[in-house]
Amino acid sequence: MARIFSTHLGFTLACLFIAGCASYRTSDFSNRPAHTLPNRQESKGLVVAASVYSTADAVRRHFGPDLWKAGFFPVVVYLENRGQSTFELERDQFEIWPEVSRTDRDANPAALAPANPIDLATECRRSTVGAYFLSPLLVFPAVWAHRRIEQYNFDFAEDLESKALPVYYRIEPGDPPVRGAVFFPRPVDIDSLDEFLENAELRVVAKAEGSKVAPTSEADSRAVHTASGKPQKPHVGESTLFILSLSGGQE
Numbered sequence: 001m002a003r004i005f006s007t008h009l010g011f012t013l014a015c016l017f018i019a020g021c022a023s024y025r026t027s028d029f030s031n032r033p034a035h036t037l038p039n040r041q042e043s044k045g046l047v048v049a050a051s052v053y054s055t056a057d058a059v060r061r062h063f064g065p066d067l068w069k070a071g072f073f074p075v076v077v078y079l080e081n082r083g084q085s086t087f088e089l090e091r092d093q094f095e096i097w098p099e100v101s102r103t104d105r106d107a108n109p110a111a112l113a114p115a116n117p118i119d120l121a122t123e124c125r126r127s128t129v130g131a132y133f134l135s136p137l138l139v140f141p142a143v144w145a146h147r148r149i150e151q152y153n154f155d156f157a158e159d160l161e162s163k164a165l166p167v168y169y170r171i172e173p174g175d176p177p178v179r180g181a182v183f184f185p186r187p188v189d190i191d192s193l194d195e196f197l198e199n200a201e202l203r204v205v206a207k208a209e210g211s212k213v214a215p216t217s218e219a220d221s222r223a224v225h226t227a228s229g230k231p232q233k234p235h236v237g238e239s240t241l242f243i244l245s246l247s248g249g250q251e
Contacts, residue, residue: 023148024155026062029163033177034078041242043206045083046171048242050202051076054193062163064156066124067183072115073193074163074181075202075246081171085208091167094182096246099199112184117164120183121157170209197246208238 030051034040040049052075053059059068067074077094081087096112126149165180190196 024064024152024159026064026159029062029076029179029181031179032078034080035082037078039244039246040078041244042082043240043242044085044208044238045081045173046085046087046206046208046240047078047080047082048204048206048244049078049080050244050246051078052197052202052246054197063160066126066156067120067160070120070124071186071188072120072183073186074183076179076181077165077202077204078177078179079169079171080177081173081175084173086170086172088207088209089169089171089204091165091169091182094165094202094204096184096197097201097203098196112187115183115185117160117183121153121160124156125153200246202244202246204242206240206242208240 034047034049035042037049037051039051040047042048053062053073056065056068059065059073063074075094075096079089091114094114098111163181165182169178169180171178186193187196
């Protein structure tokens with residue numbers, strides 16, 4: 001009787017473990033350009049918009065369950081260059097500032113800095129140790145489970161990299177709109193991420209490195225226009241601070 005019970009228990013555990021080796025399947029983000037999104041800001045022809053995934057279901061839908069379990073959430077950033085300047089952005093320049101940090105950055109240790117997607121992939125990596133416990137019971141399912149977990153980890157890391165905003169991005173005039181996720185740690189001392197984000201801001205500095213059109217006269221300057229038809233002068237070497245409210249930007 002004990003042997004039968006042990007066999008049934010082992011078989012049940014094996015089934016439960018194998019059932020947990022599901023394939024990695026997620027949805028992509030919206031492909032709408034930045035200027036069509038409600039939570040956006042435009043300066044010097046560059047449009048920056050943001051959408052935050054602030055619930056476990058939303059994060060699971062786009063990145064699987066492990067990212068939220070590890071204590072992280074993504075903010076999807078949309079970029080669109082509708083002007084004549086070239087802009088450079090760095091992922092490390094993105095920060096989430098709570099309400100108390102609006103006046104003094106140095107006095108606010110609670111500002112959230114972005115995480116490295118490579119580190120996230122390592123932190124969220126699923127262990128294959130459980131597959132070895134199946135070996136005395138069922139050799140083939142153990143090997144299969146091990147391979148499924150390794151494939152899941154590979155697919156997760158690949159998806160994370162493909163959806164993440166590059167560490168450095170240069171957007172030229174006429175480039176197609178781009179989007180990418182920036183990952184932030186969830187504060188451990190809050191009850192609700194939505195409540196924390198209610199008065200929070202996403203801040204980023206974009207640097208205008210040059211212009212494809214360099215007017216040499218007032219007449220030439222009037223010929224430089226944005227996509228909306230409004231005249232625009234080239235902005236060379238200037239930095240612009242974009243501030244986006246995260247209230248109402250949840251998905």
